[in-house]
Amino acid sequence: MALLELTGVHAFYGSIKALKGVTLRVEEGECVTLIGSNGAGKSTTLRSISGLTPPRQGSIRYRGLEIGKTPPQDIVRLGIAHAPEGRHCFQRMTVAENLELGAYVRRDAGVEDDLEKVFALFPRLKEREQQKAGTMSGGEQQMLAIGRALMASPRLLLLDEPSMGIAPILVEQIYETIAEINRQGTTILLVEQNANFALDVSARGYVLETGTVVLTDDSDALRESPDVQRAYLGT
Ligand SMILES: Nc1ncnc2c1ncn2[C@@H]1O[C@H](COP(=O)(O)OP(=O)(O)O)[C@@H](O)[C@H]1O
Numbered sequence: 001m002a003l004l005e006l007t008g009v010h011a012f013y014g015s016i017k018a019l020k021g022v023t024l025r026v027e028e029g030e031c032v033t034l035i036g037s038n039g040a041g042k043s044t045t046l047r048s049i050s051g052l053t054p055p056r057q058g059s060i061r062y063r064g065l066e067i068g069k070t071p072p073q074d075i076v077r078l079g080i081a082h083a084p085e086g087r088h089c090f091q092r093m094t095v096a097e098n099l100e101l102g103a104y105v106r107r108d109a110g111v112e113d114d115l116e117k118v119f120a121l122f123p124r125l126k127e128r129e130q131q132k133a134g135t136m137s138g139g140e141q142q143m144l145a146i147g148r149a150l151m152a153s154p155r156l157l158l159l160d161e162p163s164m165g166i167a168p169i170l171v172e173q174i175y176e177t178i179a180e181i182n183r184q185g186t187t188i189l190l191v192e193q194n195a196n197f198a199l200d201v202s203a204r205g206y207v208l209e210t211g212t213v214v215l216t217d218d219s220d221a222l223r224e225s226p227d228v229q230r231a232y233l234g235t
């Protein structure tokens with residue numbers, strides 16, 4: 001059984017059809033990339049999984065359970081955490097307060113340990129524990145958004161364009177940490193418009209165009225594909 005399986009997912013914003021039958025699967029332990037240009041439906045795919053834009057048609061199964069009609073807070077409880085596009089940190093709250101919010105659905109005793117794990121993954125967040133999120137750089141806020149998602153102790157982590165608008169040096173650091181999070185056992189579904197780093201950390205990927213999957217292959221094969229190179233690798 002796949003950890004996550006989308007079959008023929010259709011999703012809408014009012015009458016605008018954003019997803020036109022997305023089918024994909026993610027196995028436990030994998031890091032999988034979803035590549036696509038602006039407007040392809042990448043964010044909507046992640047939003048459909050986390051319950052923010054539920055599918056109007058099609059199925060989303062998580063550990064065999066249909067979650068297409070499950071509300072977002074229950075989806076977090078099931079073990080799916082989403083670091084959204086544009087980061088959305090609470091600007092006037094400190095780093096520590098933002099991280100605490102990530103753990104709001106939890107009742108177990110592991111929160112303190114997970115906080116230490118997040119600080120070990122992102123030492124810069126530890127250094128800035130009492131700093132207001134709004135005063136940090138884009139890259140640091142991206143670290144905070146990922147750290148906050150990890151505070152839910154997810155089995156599946158959804159990452160939406162972690163490299164967007166971030167200085168190249170920090171992108172590299174963030175991607176090293178994404179690889180480490182995956183090595184430590186968290187399954188990852190990663191969305192990117194700029195596919196270079198994403199294909200490095202993932203073993204497999206899907207290419208999304210106008211709301212539907214047009215290509216899927218191993219990351220190495222995608223990297224070699226002339227279409228992928230032209231559209232998503234800037235070569
Ligand atoms: N809040 C919204 N209201 C109306 N249309 C939206 C909204 N968000 C996204 N869309 C539309 O849905 C489609 C897919 O968008 P999105 O999933 O954000 O693409 P991507 O993340 O790949 O750039 C686009 O045509 C976009 O204009």
Ligand SMILES: [Mg+2]
Binds near residue numbers: 161
């Ligand atoms: Mg997007």
